[in-house]
Amino acid sequence: MTDALRRTPLYERHCALGARMVPFAGWEMPVQYKGVTQEHAAVRTAVGLFDVSHMGELYFEGPGAAACLDSLVTNDIAKLAPGRAVYTVCCNERGTILDDLIVYRLSETRFLVVCNASNRDKMQAHFASQVRGRCTFTDRSDETALLALQGPKAASVVRELGGDPVLTSLTRMGVAQTTLAGISLIAARTGYTGEDGYEVFCALSDAGTLWDRLLEAGKKHSIEPIGLGARDTLRLESRLSLYGHEIDETTNPLEAGLGWVVKLDKGDFLGRAALLAAKAQPATRKLVGFEMVGRGIARQGYPIVDGIDGKGAPVGVVTSGSPGLHIGKNIGLGYVPPKLSALGTSIGIEIRGKVIEARVCATPFYKRST
Amino acid sequence: MANHPADRRYTKDHEWARREGDLVRVGITSFAVEQLGDVTLVDLPSKGTKVKAGGHFGDIESVKAVSELFAPASGEVVEVNATLEKNPELVNESPYDKGFMIVLKLESSAELDKLFDAAAYAAFLGSLEH
Numbered sequence: 001m002t003d004a005l006r007r008t009p010l011y012e013r014h015c016a017l018g019a020r021m022v023p024f025a026g027w028e029m030p031v032q033y034k035g036v037t038q039e040h041a042a043v044r045t046a047v048g049l050f051d052v053s054h055m056g057e058l059y060f061e062g063p064g065a066a067a068c069l070d071s072l073v074t075n076d077i078a079k080l081a082p083g084r085a086v087y088t089v090c091c092n093e094r095g096t097i098l099d100d101l102i103v104y105r106l107s108e109t110r111f112l113v114v115c116n117a118s119n120r121d122k123m124q125a126h127f128a129s130q131v132r133g134r135c136t137f138t139d140r141s142d143e144t145a146l147l148a149l150q151g152p153k154a155a156s157v158v159r160e161l162g163g164d165p166v167l168t169s170l171t172r173m174g175v176a177q178t179t180l181a182g183i184s185l186i187a188a189r190t191g192y193t194g195e196d197g198y199e200v201f202c203a204l205s206d207a208g209t210l211w212d213r214l215l216e217a218g219k220k221h222s223i224e225p226i227g228l229g230a231r232d233t234l235r236l237e238s239r240l241s242l243y244g245h246e247i248d249e250t251t252n253p254l255e256a257g258l259g260w261v262v263k264l265d266k267g268d269f270l271g272r273a274a275l276l277a278a279k280a281q282p283a284t285r286k287l288v289g290f291e292m293v294g295r296g297i298a299r300q301g302y303p304i305v306d307g308i309d310g311k312g313a314p315v316g317v318v319t320s321g322s323p324g325l326h327i328g329k330n331i332g333l334g335y336v337p338p339k340l341s342a343l344g345t346s347i348g349i350e351i352r353g354k355v356i357e358a359r360v361c362a363t364p365f366y367k368r369s370t
Numbered sequence: 371m372a373n374h375p376a377d378r379r380y381t382k383d384h385e386w387a388r389r390e391g392d393l394v395r396v397g398i399t400s401f402a403v404e405q406l407g408d409v410t411l412v413d414l415p416s417k418g419t420k421v422k423a424g425g426h427f428g429d430i431e432s433v434k435a436v437s438e439l440f441a442p443a444s445g446e447v448v449e450v451n452a453t454l455e456k457n458p459e460l461v462n463e464s465p466y467d468k469g470f471m472i473v474l475k476l477e478s479s480a481e482l483d484k485l486f487d488a489a490a491y492a493a494f495l496g497s498l499e500h
Contacts, residue, residue, distance in 0.1 A: 020407075031434075032407055035407060035408050035462075036407055036408050036432075036433040036434065037408040037433065038408075229407065229433060229434050232434070233433060295411070295455075296411070296413075297410065297411055297431050297436075299436060322434070323410045323411075323433055325433065352413075352429065
């Protein structure tokens, strides 16, 4: 079993840094180095470096690439300017979510689509079977490493390396082909932490050098390598969905709070008819953020019950939960009936047979100040 | 592998038990702590609770996971480490001392004799690595 796990080009570096390696989506990945709490704090207050080379890198290229992508994802790709990126979901014909993606428009005719590692094979097969018109589809995941540099000091670290002006002038959701530390790469001002930062795509053979140079340049800014553990607590505090938790093939983007990435008036796309129908019906459930009032930590799969007297029936389910390490409260996301979704509503979380009070609260739980 | 104090016994579930007269102090090992990561919540029974050897007596949560705590011996809970409610990180910082979980009044010392001593526990951990 374990010998089937894939390793990124940085595997030896993670081990040398003392990472605990765990299986994740078919990969052997660092879950933590010094500890989730410390790593979470490093990203919120300084800067952290992530190896996320397990993610999938899928390319749509050709004069028909924009139209092709527009027929497959919910957000408006035609409107996306070259050099910009957008978050979207990709639905099936039932309007439920196959994956969530970042689409980077590298040029008029060239798109990089980043998908979850856990969905890479599925999305590769889906896109390969759906690609139409003057567009070629290529899965370049196996030749691409992806590093994420995240935190308020991320831009300082890039400047430290004498970053190309193209790179340093990137604005939020901008993307460019550029160089960093002498390495040719694609850099984007995107991320999954709620902080400022970059995601950098490079050749597998350059990943080690890039990792070393970033850690070295980041030293004076107290950079830390960050594992998947803190990646999860960071994204949850910023209320970013995680596939397999908030969203999957049983959820549609409207109930998941992702209506803002569904552009029903942009023209036809896979799942549009089902989403139009869903929108015409009253919602049956809604994804909400909550903070624990009683002592306890909600976890994925725990029932949400109506009321806190222990007599309420299960009405929903927790999709993610953990300590909010920066905000200092135990937080979670979960699906509840619309009548329980108003801010301030008291709900019960059933934790090992006991009902503990939680309160529906505004999200994101954490928002950076600048 | 870290040193495990020789003055106590160990379970295969990575609890330790230190005899103090007819009482036994219970905590989790440094190995368990390493596996858990940063401890964020410890759910312990109240004083007076009767526990059975091998029985579930509480839960310990790290940022990412929940683990069950199992009693190394049968007895009655006579002390609970109340400081863990406010300072669960003591389990990480001091698993063999300040981060203990409970103290039990033993029903019989025979149960403790069946547990690993420090050397046997170290050997047991060695066997887990393969």
